[in-house]
Amino acid sequence: MTSxxxxxxxxxxxxxxxxxxxxxxxxxxxxxxxxxxxxxxFLGCTGWTVVHSFTSSKLLPKLDFVGLDQYDRLWSTxxxxxxxxxxxxYGICSLIFTLVIGFTLAALLDRKVRxxxxxxxxxxxxxxxxxxxxxxVWQWLLNPELGIQNVVRSLGWESFSFDPLYNPDIxxxxxxxxxxxxxxxxxxxxxxAGLRGIDEDIWKAARVDGIPVWKTYxxxxxxxxxxxxxxxxVLITSGIVxxxxxxxxxxxxxxxxxSEVPAKYVYDRMFSSQNLxxxxxxxxxxxxxxxxxxxPWAYLEFGGKKRG
Amino acid sequence: MADVTASTNGNGIPATGxxxxxxxxxxxxTFSRGNIFxxxxxxxxxxxxxxxxWVMVVTSLKGMPEIRMGNIFAPPVEITFQPWVKAWxxxxxxxxxxxxxxxxxxxxxxxxxxxxxxxAVASVNGYALSNWKFKGSEVFFxxxxxxxFIPYQVMIYPIVILLREMGLYGTLWGLVLVHTIFGMPILxxxxxxxxxxIPMDLFKAARVDGAGFWGIxxxxxxxxxxPIFVVAMILQVTGIWNDFLFGVIYTKPEIYPMTVQLxxxxxxxxxxxxYNVNMAATLLTGLVPLTIYFxxxxxxxxxxxxxxxxG
Numbered sequence: 001m002t003s004x005x006x007x008x009x010x011x012x013x014x015x016x017x018x019x020x021x022x023x024x025x026x027x028x029x030x031x032x033x034x035x036x037x038x039x040x041x042f043l044g045c046t047g048w049t050v051v052h053s054f055t056s057s058k059l060l061p062k063l064d065f066v067g068l069d070q071y072d073r074l075w076s077t078x079x080x081x082x083x084x085x086x087x088x089x090y091g092i093c094s095l096i097f098t099l100v101i102g103f104t105l106a107a108l109l110d111r112k113v114r115x116x117x118x119x120x121x122x123x124x125x126x127x128x129x130x131x132x133x134x135x136x137v138w139q140w141l142l143n144p145e146l147g148i149q150n151v152v153r154s155l156g157w158e159s160f161s162f163d164p165l166y167n168p169d170i171x172x173x174x175x176x177x178x179x180x181x182x183x184x185x186x187x188x189x190x191x192x193a194g195l196r197g198i199d200e201d202i203w204k205a206a207r208v209d210g211i212p213v214w215k216t217y218x219x220x221x222x223x224x225x226x227x228x229x230x231x232x233x234v235l236i237t238s239g240i241v242x243x244x245x246x247x248x249x250x251x252x253x254x255x256x257x258x259s260e261v262p263a264k265y266v267y268d269r270m271f272s273s274q275n276l277x278x279x280x281x282x283x284x285x286x287x288x289x290x291x292x293x294x295x296p297w298a299y300l301e302f303g304g305k306k307r308g
Numbered sequence: 309m310a311d312v313t314a315s316t317n318g319n320g321i322p323a324t325g326x327x328x329x330x331x332x333x334x335x336x337x338t339f340s341r342g343n344i345f346x347x348x349x350x351x352x353x354x355x356x357x358x359x360x361x362w363v364m365v366v367t368s369l370k371g372m373p374e375i376r377m378g379n380i381f382a383p384p385v386e387i388t389f390q391p392w393v394k395a396w397x398x399x400x401x402x403x404x405x406x407x408x409x410x411x412x413x414x415x416x417x418x419x420x421x422x423x424x425x426x427x428a429v430a431s432v433n434g435y436a437l438s439n440w441k442f443k444g445s446e447v448f449f450x451x452x453x454x455x456x457f458i459p460y461q462v463m464i465y466p467i468v469i470l471l472r473e474m475g476l477y478g479t480l481w482g483l484v485l486v487h488t489i490f491g492m493p494i495l496x497x498x499x500x501x502x503x504x505x506i507p508m509d510l511f512k513a514a515r516v517d518g519a520g521f522w523g524i525x526x527x528x529x530x531x532x533x534x535p536i537f538v539v540a541m542i543l544q545v546t547g548i549w550n551d552f553l554f555g556v557i558y559t560k561p562e563i564y565p566m567t568v569q570l571x572x573x574x575x576x577x578x579x580x581x582x583y584n585v586n587m588a589a590t591l592l593t594g595l596v597p598l599t600i601y602f603x604x605x606x607x608x609x610x611x612x613x614x615x616x617x618x619g
Contacts, residue, residue, distance in 0.1 A: 026521030027440030031448065034433040034496065037489050038448045042455030045466035061465075108350055120609075121602070122354045125361070128601035128608070130550035132567045133594040136574050137360045140367065140583060141380070151379050181360065189609055238457050245552040249571055266461040271557065276465065283461040294457055 135249025434499025
């Protein structure tokens with residue numbers, strides 16, 4: 001009760017809360033978990049890993065600096081190179097297809113469609129599922145003996161071949177199919193929200209001028225939705241770098257090492273093969289990838305025009 | 309084009325009414341070629357999205373002989389619930405053969421404290437950030453937002469060490485803590501944006517009436533923010549339920565969450581593959597988030613939109 005009385009006095013003195021050191025004590029105490037998370041976990045742990053990526057840590061982390069040795073070794077490990085290649089293929093394809101499919105679906109749904117919410121519900125439900133569930137379902141669908149391949153063959157097309165999960169050359173596309181199935185719904189929803197935010201007058205003007213609908217989309221609407229596309233882009237790419245569960249569930253990195261990804265490399269090095277230094281170096285590379293994507297975005301978003 | 313827009317806008321109320329008149333009563337040609345193409349595409353895509361769920365359901369209701377002979381898309385000739393029973397109560401992971409029920413209850417035991425704790429912490433953060441700003445509060449917030457983009461792989465090992473030091477590594481509470489930490493950026497953003505949208509006058513009035521930090525939080529802010537609490541809950545329940553990485557790193561086999569156990573059951577190399585049991589298990593694991601998704605509808609969308617598009 002005394003503390004609330006004190007606040008009344010404060011509130012009486014100045015209508016907006018000013019900032020002397022002990023003034024918002026409750027607020028500061030309440031923010032301790034946030035401060036700890038920000039400083040210890042996000043800054044501290046990240047820094048710790050980056051620093052230890054320059055050491056010769058094996059079974060246990062130790063501060064025995066060896067310069068860039070771990071990175072040299074990392075980039076001459078075949079498994080890491082395969083991981084990076086897979087991530088690049090998956091990333092580029094996933095980015096293009098997710099944006100195209102997501103936008104197309106949103107645009108179709110925005111044409112004043114009946115049962116819009118039913119369609120939207122169906123397109124989005126995979127997003128609610130765990131990557132493990134998605135991976136296992138698609139593992140089953142892509143099963144060569146009993147899955148889609150078998151169904152098409154039994155329809156009479158005997159030579160039909162569709163077994164991406166068992167073919168090292170195309171296994172990453174098998175994972176891509178599952179990833180797209182799960183992820184496009186989210187981008188569709190974001191795009192739809194963006195389309196809904198576009199002024200009706202634009203459409204009216206385009207109609208009066210007799211511009212075809214598709215041309216309006218390409219020339220007017222998409223350029224107007226630049227911020228939405230940028231958000232979608234950031235969202236997709238940060239998801240791509242993290243891809244892990246899907247691969248574990250669908251292929252466990254196989255056949256052989258054909259579908260390994262960086263996140264899995266990190267996990268395996270840290271927790272299975274007790275090679276911490278490699279794990280730290282690989283995870284630092286992942287951080288670097290995110291930074292390369294994020295910094296231009298942050299620059300465009302916050303650097304150009306200051307926002308409150 | 310720009311001229312047209314300008315003139316329709318500039319002509320005042322009567323002209324605007326005139327222009328909007330024909331738009332409102334858009335002619336309904338239900339069977340035009342464009343419409344058939346439009347709905348055709350939408351339906352084909354919907355079938356593609358729905359098929360995996362359909363296959364999961366029908367596979368889980370078939371017996372193994374029927375699966376080996378037939379078509380995965382075909383509905384079951386003879387419906388059997390045996391795979392469901394087996395997946396729930398008998399499926400084996402390693403030496404334990406008590407089915408997914410163990411993972412289910414583990415997930416529940418992880419979920420409840422994680423959701424409560426993460427939302428409690430994040431809502432207080434958001435409240436402090438919007439109404440009780442102090443020196444440095446924005447810095448913490450910025451770090452938090454950037455932290456959301458750091459790959460988890462960078463932080464998992466040092467967190468293992470921290471948890472081990474605290475004696476929480478491999479325990480349920482360790483995992484709860486991890487979920488609270490990694491749920492914080494997005495939830496804090498969600499609450500901060502919501503609390504910022506509540507009129508400042510209300511906050512000031514409560515202060516004049518003598519309410520302090522916690523008084524305002526519990527008596528003014530929380531009651532007003534109930535919808536956003538529901539959104540946050542949906543976000544967290546699905547997110548934590550679907551987590552795999554943290555579950556596999558920070559817990560021991562006895563308290564593995566459902567997703568980890570599911571993966572171990574289905575991807576175990578021993579024994580004959582029982583696809584119907586696997587699909588029943590998969591469906592069981594997906595049931596919780598799916599139920600939340602179908603029941604919550606718009607709120608789910610709002611949750612992910614709030615998470616995705618910065619407010």
